[in-house]
Amino acid sequence: MQTSLFIGFLCIAAAIASDPVPVVIWHGMGDSCCNPESMGYIKKLIEDNVPGVYVLSLMIGDSTSADVEHGFFMNVNTQVEEVCETLRKDARLASGYNAVGFSQGGQFLRAVAQRCPDPPMRNLISVGGQHQGIFGFPRCPAADWICEAVRRMLDWGAYVSFVQSSIVQAEYWHDPLNEKEYREKSVFLADINNELVYKDAYKQNLLKLNNFLLVMFTQDGMVVPRESEWFGFYQENNDKVLVAMENTTLYTEDRIGLRTLNQSGRLHFLSVDGDHLQISEATFISEIINKFLK
Template sequence: MALPKLLILLLSAALFPWPSPSSGAPLTGPRKEPPPLVIWHGMGDSCCNPLSMGAIKKLVELKIPGIYVLSLEIGKTLIEDMENSFFLNVNHQVSLVCEMLAQNPKLQQGYNAMGFSQGGQFLRAVAQRCPSPPMINLISVGGQHQGVYGLPRCPGESSHICDWLRKTLNVGAYTKGVQERLVQAEYWHDPIKEEIYRNSSIFLADINQERGINETYRKNLMALKNFVMVKFLNDSVVDPVDSEWFGFYRSGQAKETEPLQDTALYTEDRLGLKEMDKAGKLIFLAVEGDHLQFSEQWFCTSLLPFLV
């Protein structure tokens, strides 16, 4: 299914006005060879868009000389990569990425991972399901770790794809066909219908241990050195924005939210997050701006230190 040219233009011009890499002194770290970096893009983006992931890749390579950066491409072309961010089963995507990483000789001694928007929770699934090669640090930039309950700006208010997504999710997010074929349905979290969500979600409910405890998931996530979560304080895309820090709506309603530390996920420590928090492994960062909008200076100051 081909996406309309209008959506491509909106994504490039409106959602991802990334700063271009500029000259400047590279970061220095204690290691002569910095760990490799794996990047996973967000909804409607692609691995190598020069205005988004392409710019991030170049910036990291400029600031950290000698680093190997792999920006994940899910598909054979950039258009297919973009389409798959909407229509390719997430569990299948994660399996494909696990295979890519396992076969890449440059990653076998370990790598850092940075996921943008939905790419953040997808890379968390990689950390939980595929510990080899080992992920060192996980940086989630606007990732929706407790899912979403709404698509306020999908992106692009005028895009008919967004209108169709909203209607489909509101009507039948938990039907088998939608769950298996629509990416955003797989992390749709209805706080009013929690039981239906837990029983029907084929991706998020699994990685968040909603139906039982997989000790392997817990052990693998806790093996991270740091789990960095970036929240955008003026986010108009993610609903609720607290999901970027693992918070969510209190069960049974969709008005009041609760922080991670008040959720059952944390108090029951189903993912090991409570233990990681006590060990100082959870890093909560906040930045002014809308979804995925940040300055080059902030990116270099706040995130690059975790990569060296």
């Protein structure tokens, strides 16, 4: 009898151990958690290729319409806090999870990794995330009134306190012609990039990742500059000359652990020949699901 119980216990333990690592996904600007043509499609694609996997598509708010609006008009720090609490309460994520962020969801999930190490994030995939911020707002995939309101606020003053606390895109607006004001007044991006008050926990927590994949779209017409997707950005006091990640102070000073991740073979780069988030199903399966989610 005891032998049978022991064998049964081993079988259960083996089954638990073989369960695929759960996946958390966070959508981009103008999208929602459950759009069947975007995040709903991605969720099903992962589930079809990783049998038995639990996929959580994050929704900010209590409806898909609220989720879309919060992608424009809700303080990012508050959103990250809410997501951290959601992840902590989800028992299915207790042993760890992989994360895939799309567009601004990429840097938001990076903030989760840096600020909330419990439960542990194992692999982080940023698909078109703006990790050094943006200095332009050329296209906006949402209702005209939303895009117009955001543009007006950015034009009025991206670093005005009210705008910083309420307009999502202002919180990762990075003006290379006024780096001092950016570092002092950016309530989100300058913080997670350790550009004002250094927080060693941000670096140490990011270094807990097994892998960090950065996906850049070579024809991206939405992210300005597109090199931000690989942690590149404009030279200080210049909005024309671009500096690759390896030559930025963020990297050379190893402020958040990028250099350490890269030197240890855990920082990966994928270049996709297409416009913003235009990645084929075949590429998503072969380069993201098969390499980092299985």
